Amino acid sequence: MVGDINEERAERVHSVPWEGSFFTAIDAADGAVVMGGLRGRMFRTEDEGLTWTVVEKPPTSAVVALSRMDDGTLVGGGIAGEILVSKDDGRSFSMSPASFTAGPIFDLTQGAGNTLLIAGPKGIKSATLSQ
Numbered sequence: 375m376v377g378d379i380n381e382e383r384a385e386r387v388h389s390v391p392w393e394g395s396f397f398t399a400i401d402a403a404d405g406a407v408v409m410g411g412l413r414g415r416m417f418r419t420e421d422e423g424l425t426w427t428v429v430e431k432p433p434t435s436a437v438v439a440l441s442r443m444d445d446g447t448l449v450g451g452g453i454a455g456e457i458l459v460s461k462d463d464g465r466s467f468s469m470s471p472a473s474f475t476a477g478p479i480f481d482l483t484q485g486a487g488n489t490l491l492i493a494g495p496k497g498i499k500s501a502t503l504s505q
Contacts, residue, residue, distance in 0.1 A: 390417055390426050400440035400464070402448060408464035410437025410450055418464050431458060431467035439481045449490060449503070451479035457490070459503065472501040
């Protein structure tokens with residue numbers, strides 16, 4: 375939906391080239407929006423949803439969490455435990471060596487320094503992102 379929250383008005387965006395579910399979205403440091411969802415699909419828009427591009431990344435399970443670190447790095451989490459890292463404002467992601475060490479991921483956020491706090495079915499765990 376695109377619209378104006380102050381006017382309580384929204385318009386449906388039909389340009390996303392995917393009819394599956396989305397579970398998470400994040401704003402990149404450059405103002406773009408990155409969305410993740412079912413079957414590991416990820417898309418990026420630079421024009422408030424008018425056009426979308428497919429994000430380049432390795433195959434993953436459903437992307438259920440996205441977070442932006444203090445340095446602008448975007449981090450994504452797959453429900454099966456994959457941790458994805460983007461240094462280019464979400465245009466592409468690579469698999470982190472920390473993947474699968476925390477188990478299933480429900481959400482993630484930056485912890486102290488370069489650590490990631492990962493929430494899952496067994497509580498909260500911490501992982502260190504490599505530079």
